[in-house]
Amino acid sequence: MNTIANNIADFLKEYAPFKYLSFDELAAIATNIRVLNLEVNKTLFKVDGPLHDVFYVVASGLVNLTVIVDAEENILNKCHEGAIFGLRPFFAKNNYTMTAKAREESILYAIPIAVFRPFVANNTDVLNFLLENFAVNTRNSKDKESLHNNQISDSVFYTGQTSEMQYFQTLSYNNNPITVSHSDTVQETAQLMAESKNTCAVICSNKIPLGIVTDSDMSSKIATGRFPVTTTIDKIMVYPVITVLENVSLAEAQLLMLKNNVSHLCVTQDGSDKSAVKGVISEHDLVVAQANNPGVLVKEIKRAHNVNDLKQIRFRLADLVQNSIQKNIPLTHVNNIASEITFALLKRAIELSILELGSPPARFAWLSIGSQGRKEQLLPTDQDSILIFEDVTPEKYREVKDYFLNLASKTTDLLEGVGYEACPNGHMAKNILWCKSLTDWMKQYNNWINTPGEHSGDLSSIFFDYELVYGEQKIEDAISSTVFQNMENNTLFFDFLGNDALRKNSPLTFFKNFNVEEEGSHKDKFDIKTKALMPLIDGARLFTLSFKVKGINNTYIRFKQLAMVDPKHAETYLECAEAFLVLSKIRTLEGIKNDNSGQFVNLEELSKIDRDKLKNALAPMRKLEDLIKDKFQLTHFS
Amino acid sequence: MLDWLKNINKEYPEFYKEYLAKFSEKSNRYVMLSTETTGLNPKDDVVLTISAFAVVDDSILIGDNFEHILLQYKYFHDNKLSNEFIIESKMEKLSEPEAIEKFINYLGNAVIVGHHIDFDVEMINASLERLGCGRLKNEALDIDIMYRKLQDITDKEFSLVELSEAFKTPISDRNSSADDAYTIAVLFLKLKSRLRIK
Secondary structure, eight states: OOHHHHHHHHHHTTSTTGGGSOHHHHHHHHHTOEEEEEOTTOEEEOTTOOOOSEEEEEEESOEEEEEEETTEEEEEEEEOTTOEEOOHHHHOSSOOSSEEEESSOEEEEEEEHHHHHHHHHHOHHHHHHHHHHHHSSSOOHHHHHHHTTSOBOOOTTOSOOOOSSGGGSBOOOBSSOEEEOTTSBHHHHHHHHHHHTOSEEEEEETTEEEEEEEHHHIIIIITTSSSOTTSBGGGTOBOSOOEEOTTOBHHHHHHHHHHHTOSEEEEESSSSTTSOEEEEEEHHHHHHHHTSSHHHHHHHHHHOOSHHHHHHHHHHHHHHHHHHHHTTOOHHHHHHHHHHHHHHHHHHHHHHHHHHHOSOSSOEEEEEEHHHHTTOOOSOOOBOEEEEEOOOOHHHHHHHHHHHHHHHHHHHHHHHHHTOOBOTTOOSTTSGGGEEEHHHHHHHHHHHHHSTTTTGGGOOGGGGSEEEEEEOHHHHHHHHHHHHHHHTTOHHHHHHHHHHHHTSOOSBOTTSOBOOOOSSTTTTOEEHIIIIIHHHHHHHHHHHHHTTOOSOOOHHHHHHHHHHHOGGGHHHHHHHHHHHHHHHHHHHHHHHHHTSOOOEEOGGGSOHHHHHHHHHHHHHHHHHHHHHHHHTTOOTTO | OOHHHHHTTOOOOHHHHHHHHGGGSOOOEEEEEEEEESSSOTTTOOEEEEEEEEEETTEEEEEEEEEEEEEOHHHHHHTTOOOHHHHHOOSOEEEHHHHHHHHHHHHTTOEEEESSHHHHHHHHHHHHHHTTOOOOOOOEEEHHHHHHHHHTOOSOOOOHHHHHHHTTOOOOSSOSHHHHHHHHHHHHHHHHHHHTOO
């Protein structure tokens, strides 16, 4: 009798592959488990470290698995509760190919391989589960679905991750190339190539590559009759071979091919042509790798049929954002791609709900507001949306409103399932307040603009960052024109917004230190969202509204646009635009690292350079504040 | 006052002598101990369950455990209490002398760790005395004291639940001495690495 072993068995049976085992079997396994505690940032095993005699299940906390590609640390996977990792000893005898490090303090169950092996051998379900997850060279979307709850994170045959920003992923390539010796004839070689449908063969002596023969050599040198098929292969081979290291990225491979004007690269153990051949990268591999790009993602969204399909796509979107950011792709670029995909996702969610409910009884517009509306949503934050339907006769009003409320709650629930949390302030179309007819919405905006402060309880400036997701463009235009009409010479409203923008605490203290949180669970962390990003976002909104710049919601583009409209202060605007990018990047990185919204940045984890970057990015805010005070004649005390 | 002189030649039971012999070596094993008792008085109250886990090399060995319920028929009879829960429990049942002997064999020379451990040790000592044995010789660590040392707090005691909350470890809703022992083990690992105890 072992109470805790039973408790652990209870925990395990929720997750594959353990769920294929009986409770008694699990209890027997649990009896042999060791429980470890891993402090934050402690490494469990390292790339090339010796194998442990156990594999691990995360009981609580978060463990990151990373590999080094092109001299940079890349997160392969994040292991949450119930995830299995470190299975390499099952399949291979050489050392670990990745590093496991605790991102949060974690408790791990270490299950001895020797204990678990008989269950793998005797239970086909368990075996299949493990094989399915290891036999594939790359994690495709299907795996991700089966894994989203329970990620086996250990691609033993790891040759590359299919992340969306393909240019920077490592490649999967043929790691079992045809090798021939230099005394073989052309005919023999051609025969081998034809049989295995390979486009090239490597000529080796003792596994060291001497040269390479490709299809094009065959056609240009043999088929033309310049050499007979009985010549030895070394007469027509191309040499020296262009060799690369194992974990070369797509971008690098492409560059090398272009530079050397070759179609094949030879992968060797240490990257030089003096070590053993490990594989061949062909142009075709590059093409294959590029097939998985943002365009494909959008197409897949259009074909998605249920929450799970969309959820998978969102996971891949997260991968895409993470990889592109880590690889220094310009943030504006990432932003564009990410928001296009997010919008396609939202649109599909609405479509799916309409399919379920039947066609709408009136025309309507679904607007995203807040960060989604500004197209700045890199991390999966909460969803904010409103719904506007066209005016209908009073007798039909009720019915129509019911339909749209229903539609909205279906859609928001769906999105919640996909992973966009509900807005804590209830800024969602399923809220009876934010699902109204066009006239009601116009009144609402009139009220907000003409009598700000009176209902300040429900005025949130995010309502002025809206973007059409689905429905009638005309409805959005109508709202926009109402907003801009009412704003004409409306000092009261700008006073209000201006003060709102200025109210945020200064990010730096008097002594130019970071103004960190003084208490609470985020003590000593820097609140980058409220103290650095919000003032810029508010400022950009304020100025665009006052300069009547229509239809631009993105903060970065707003600043850029402002620099053109108001050339006198162009410098400040441009500085703010750059600062905004730097700050969002820091926030996104922090969010990716911790799997949250990245609102609180742990300054101690930033490098000195990053800290200086952050500090510099805060400098333009002062100027922006002065500009606001100056333009709208606000003092600190108004 | 000279009681110890009287005892000097006293013959201890065999298992206790073996236990004493184990202390010639130092142990790297820690045993998490949690008991359930009928009350707080070591003299009159008795131990109902003993649960223990071993920690070696910074990991809890789930298999190296000790979980027994003690049949305290006499106590229940004397106090006119129902012993139903003992009968219904699925845990292995042993009489007090058997259980204590088994526990002493299990414990060996390991370092005892517990929450407010002095009381558990005192209860076991009382049982040992009834068997004509000496006291427990093991070193004992208290996770509450370890935590207070870590935080530099001297004027407050922490319950197991409070400690669990402080370290954000999940609290088991099942409330048995085995669960407590496991919680103690997890907290001990955390405290151990923070206090850099080897």
